[in-house]
Amino acid sequence: MRILLAEDEAVTRLAARALLERAGHRVVTAEDGPAAVSAAAADVFDLVLMDLELPGLPGDEAVRAIRLQLNGAAPRILMLTASATADGQTRCAGCGADGVLTKPLRLESLAAALESGPQAASSPAEPPSAGPAFDEAAIATMREMLPATRVAELIDKAGAALRQHGDALEEALRTGDRRTAATMAHRIAGVSGQYGCLALRRTARALEAGLEDSACADLPQRIGASNAALAPALEFLERCAATARG
Known part of the structure; x- marks a missing residue:
């Protein structure tokens, strides 16, 4: 797929891009909300992975802008978030994206979301209080x-x-x-x-x-x-x- 990855945190963006490209996808990156909106208008993508917390324009607002500028004919959009807050979940659910993926981005989670159809991606949940220290x-x-x-x-x-x-x-x-x-x-x-x-x-x-x-x-x-x-x-x-x- 041709994927637009909107992520402002450099090390997260680098890792996610590297994994996506090694899996055979073509990836264009954006580091803030306005850049993501501009990229979506300038090129054709199969999928947009949109971080919720972007500088310049938050990810949920960027999704709305992409939908508007493409008259609703935008590519499939999945939100990416590490947030466990109720506000973050509400923003992801109400912005017009096709689903939500909890960070970190994993190829198996992405594949499952794409196979399941719109609105089937996992939503951020309250973090467990215990578990392994490292993965x-x-x-x-x-x-x-x-x-x-x-x-x-x-x-x-x-x-x-x-x-x-x-x-x-x-x-x-x-x-x-x-x-x-x-x-x-x-x-x-x-x-x-x-x-x-x-x-x-x-x-x-x-x-x-x-x-x-x-x-x-x-x-x-x-x-x-x-x-x-x-x-x-x-x-x-x-x-x-x-x-x-x-």
């Missing part, structure tokens, strides 16, 4: 489909992104900027999920939901859990990168 299969799939040096490079970039987002999250929490903190938690959830850091993904999604709920009573505990999960995730990525390099 070795996520990295194994990358190693099966990509050159080892490319895998190591992507993992290194993911680790750097998580450190950057963690610092930004800490600063936002220190200054009481809940909106920015929620955005950083969302970004951490997206990156960590794509690269198999399941415990960090769970805690980041829970933190995002707590930050968007002014009545959340256990926010300090959610902050602590997210902070505690970051260092092990970085160590896991370092080990995986070293293994990939041989």
